[in-house]
Amino acid sequence: MATTTQTTQEKPVELPLRLDDGPQPVPGCAHCDNIAMDRDRAHANGNGSAVSDCNVRLRRHLKDKHS
Numbered sequence: 530m531a532t533t534t535q536t537t538q539e540k541p542v543e544l545p546l547r548l549d550d551g552p553q554p555v556p557g558c559a560h561c562d563n564i565a566m567d568r569d570r571a572h573a574n575g576n577g578s579a580v581s582d583c584n585v586r587l588r589r590h591l592k593d594k595h596s
Contacts, residue, residue: 551584555595564590 551568554561564587571579 551580552587552591554587555591558595560590560594561587 554565564583568580568583568587571577571583
């Protein structure tokens with residue numbers, strides 16, 4: 530009796546595409562503005578990792594100083 534082995538992958542997993550702009554700086558807060566400018570610069574340079582890092586920094590700052 531012959532057995533068969535599957536040698537192809539299953540269908541690929543589809544992950545959701547996140548299109549959110551990330552957290553928004555609080556108007557008038559210099560620290561928020563600095564992080565947002567760093568994020569804009571990283572985005573303009575195509576550095577997605579730095580954009581993500583800036584989003585994390587801004588979320589932490591918003592939680593610590595503005596909530």
